[in-house]
Amino acid sequence: MDLSAFFSNPNNLAWLIPIGPLLAFATITLITNKAKMVPGTSSEYTDHNHPAYPGIDVPMVANWSRAASVIVGLVGIGAAWLISLIVIGQATGLHELGHDILASSITWMDTGAGGFSLGTMVDPLTAAMLFMVPLACTMIFIYAVGYMAKDPRQARFFSMIALFAGAMLTLVVADNLLLLFVGWEVMGLCSYLLIGFWFEKESAYKAAVKAFITTRIADVIMLLGIAYLYAATGTLSFREIVYNTEVLEGLAAMPAIILPGLSAASLIAIFLIIGTVGKSAQFPLHVWLPDAMEGPTPVSAMIHAAAMVSAGIYMLIRMYPLLQAGGDAHHGVFTPPLLFMAIVGSITAIFAATIAVAQNDVKKVLAYSTISQLGFMVAALGIGAYVAAAFHLLTHAFFKALLFMASGAVIHGMEHGEHHVHAHGHGHDDEHDEVHVHTPALTAHAESAHHEGEHGDAHDTHNAHGAHDAGHDDAHHFDPQDMMNMGGLRRTMPVTFITFLIGGLSLSGLPFITAGFFSKDEILADAWYGITHGYGPHALVFILLALAAFLTAFYTMRQLGLTFWGEARSEAAKHANLGKGLVSFTMTLPLIVLAFFAVVAGYIGVHPDLPIFGAIFSPNGNPFHHFIGPTLAEEPGSIPFDWMPVLTSIAVGLGGLACGYLLYWRKPLVAGQRDPLIGILGEQMHTTLKNKYYIDAIYAAVFVRPALWFSKNVAYEFIDKGIIDGFLHLLARVFTWLGDFIKTLNMWLIDGVGDGIPELIARFGFWLRGIQSGRVQQYMLIITFVLLVLILIFALSTGVMQAAP
């Protein structure tokens, strides 16, 4: 195949987009990731996340390898970004993007008389994603250069994150559900590997397993949906299904194969939505996402903004015509999938927002905020706010990526400050430096060894022992992510403060100047439109989302106040900063870039009738609406302007910000002071929220532990070892007994007759024993074997000899 001719056709160009990161992954994994050996106690290797290993050398990335891998990773994602921009240019140059698309496919596998095609496609939705994803990914990559600069496995990190980006881009350009699912699952793997990147820490690998298994619950159901869709329509191509009203009507009219009462379209849609409930962390499968914070911060940004969770929403937006087949939310006709989304989404939005209010971990607040915002999008789709969901997906990606990376900068700064405190002996003896620097790592080490499980064996004690040898001291454990230890960081980390503030205000929906305001407002506007027509689900969504928006603004203000305002509440916070040089630069640049988009991205989707702003940004109608609309065969109608949702948005946004301001900014917390929220909510309520409504504990008791118990005791010990093997052993015993019985019978009967024969055998045996030093078995083996070969060759020879010409 002539490659240059192939790729000079713009239709085929999209194939190249994921290739860059994927090649980077392959190159780093196979070529540039090379280790050097360092002592297991070297300060190059050990830190918070890597325990010390006295007495051995451990491999860590070589210096040249670190540099080369970082460069390969950046080049890979940079290429993807560049090609994406070219593809977007080509696509928008089409006469009527949406009706016309860029598409290219190949026959991937034979299926009976036909074949299954698979390929790439660029329509308006893909183009919008291609604007956001590579941009956010590139920023995350740049950020990771600095953030992971001291990590002993940075090359591996870049290879995994490159695969992650490659999988997300595959998902975005896929023209069918199967290829989308490939990207979807590979991303699942990458998130597993990256959440558990610091795999020596118990909390990290547990979180990784949790993320993978929780999403897999949803994925296996989604797989059924894909299989069913494929069975029912004979294709998985997006265009042939969701752009084809005939297919959709057929599916809507066909009764489902199980669960009578539902249409085939509804059942498939529900299966697919469950996939998103897992991937985009909706209630009740949201539990993996807060734990995913165990990964390095660039991963959090990747999972929460650019890739993973966006993929779930993207898939729903992509499949939307199928989800509403047979119904029309805009006219109050709800299909079961639509209702399902409206309910799950709005409940998740409010539920996660309430939890976020009571968290003290700077990243956990953001994690619950992500869950809540994804709930906004799912709920929006449930009430037919198709464009609004896509809009919020984009703006959220920008400000949430920003917030995560800014929080990572805060954590990094705090660790820096902590290190500074020790290095300069604030309150500690200099001579104990070495010990204290290693303390957290050793603590983690000992803890994980301790929790290793019920098999209290040599391994555990040994590890714990090693940790004690090296000077284990549990008393001093410092959590650089705890906002209670922060405060006043605006002074030492001004750029982080300002960008965090911009991201936070965008998330809160500060009216008229932030992206988050416009996208959230559009969802509420759609919900309000439904209310004015008397549709119940719209009302539910409107009320719950408005409340959630209020809480969002509040907890964001709380977070900003606790982190940056007031005075430092710990020595570390006093000295927190990013330092100078490459680390500081690579970590700050992405913040500034994303802060820009966190503000301006909203202006592409302003309602044309909004006073002043509409006239400036949408003189010819809502540009984003115009752009995304043609993704669907039947373009979604735009709704008339109404003041009510706008005022609601303003009220909840400003109201939440004001409450947060009153509690956490006007009188900032001082060291040791209780969170004023406890006084307002009451101790019990606050504890419940802080413990996430105890859902993790409930799941552990209801699902995890029983599954473990069942596997070991029922499936293996009882059924296999007990019943089945028990039966076999019984059978064997019966036959042995029968054999013995017959043998005895024979001896008794024939003893006299065949006296001579056993005699002969015994003599032969004696002679045999003489010549072979007791290894009867071996010789028996050889004899049997030779005999078998001879018999076989003899038996076959008849046929083969005649066969030979």
Next chain:
Amino acid sequence: MNNIIGVDILSFLIISPAILAAVLLFVPNKWVARVVALVGATFIGGVSAAVFFAYNSTIPGYQLELAVPWFEALGASWHIGIDGVSATMVLLTGILTPLAVLISWEVEERVNVHMALILFFETGLMGTFIVLDMMLFFLFYEVSLVPMYFIINQWGGPNRKYASTKFFIYSLGGSLGMLLAIQLIGGSSGTFDIVALSNPTTGWPAFTGENGTFLGIPVETVKTLAFIGFFVAFCIKVPVWPFHTWLPDAHSEAPTAGSMLLAGVMLKLGAYGFLRIVIPFFPDIWANPITIVGIETTWAQLFAILALMGIVFGAFAAFGQTDIKRLVAYSSVNHMGFVALGLATAALVYGESVLKGSVDAQMNQSGILATNGAVLQMFNHGLSSAGMFLLAGAIYHKTHTRDMTQYGGFWVKAPIYGGVFIFMSMASLGLPGLNGFVSEFLVVRGSWMVFTVITALAMIGLLFTGSYILKGIRMVLHGPFNLHWKDYNLEITPREAIAIVPLMVLILITGLAPNWILSVINATVTRIFGG
């Protein structure tokens, strides 16, 4: 192309390993034995690859076919030939044997005998996949049993006597029924030719005896008895739940090469037997309604339920293990369950199409895809399970324990091994982009329309596949490095790496572009279903 040194190429594939094995018995030097075995097995592997690629999937029927009389008095003949399914299995055998030989270089005692047994085993496998005569089929099917028994019995782990005896007696016991069934069919129809007997209008399915009886017994009963004979034999081999308990013992006690071939190829003998004999011979038995304790069902549905049990309980049992080889062994029960589910779908669709003359296009397509999936899953599981056993064996060989609770944090000291382990685990898990996903998806797609509820329940097994795979990774690689092993070199050795790279490459290629092999399978399967 059809001849190698005067011997027909398929016959060569069958006989040459046995001859090489016989030669090896007289090679006393262990290094010479190792090299001879490897070179020989690689050459045979090359020939089998050549056979696979020479096979032209556009031509109907069997290829490289040869039929010469053999034991004419019995009506048996040396009838060999391949279609897309057997070509795939021949390729798999050809690929895995040299890799197993390379891995068994780690054996230090009686090296030549060990190598000879592996090659002799290959003869049994190749023969079973290539022959088209039931007598020969049975001969090779049994021949494969003996060397594997000795491999486990002589070079196995601590509990090898129990495991090998259980394996041997169980398999042999299963085959007795099959032998009777073969005699029954051969005796009544006067031929052992599989091709002739498979024909739905002139072969065994159309057999009516004399006035509906054979030897005074109703033909229906005769057929059901013959069916059960085959069914049980192949269920033990696959293994289908609840005939599977020999497998975890045999696999975990066998030496690494033994486990690789056992899981990689030997289990496929059973699945292949279903495809080659049980499905074409007994369409009416599979699809006709039967009543068991008042519930109307079909044999195909019962088979699907057993497959489901294997998928679900196999996954659970694997999840309950702390012995790494047992975990991988149970994963075979889980994965072969998907093969069985695909076969059950195939059996029902084929059975109905023979009974009713035809089935609707939707059903037929489901049957084709499920069968495609089952055959591809046989190939895929061969690659990934061999790889998993290789890796489990590698770590066992170094640490001399299979107890995963003694492991921990090996990724710190063995980064390459860790990466390969994760890759293989993901292949086993069925990660999209790797081979296992394609076949599992096809099976799920095919069986969904036929056995909807069973397929839905099978998802529980698929979920727990994830759980036990991650448990394996967690216990071997994750956590702080267990300093007990600080003086051990745990990293993958070059020899192990050379053996596993071909598997990884094939896994990746098949995952990304399955058509290189699926087109061959699909062509044959489509013709079976009259497409």
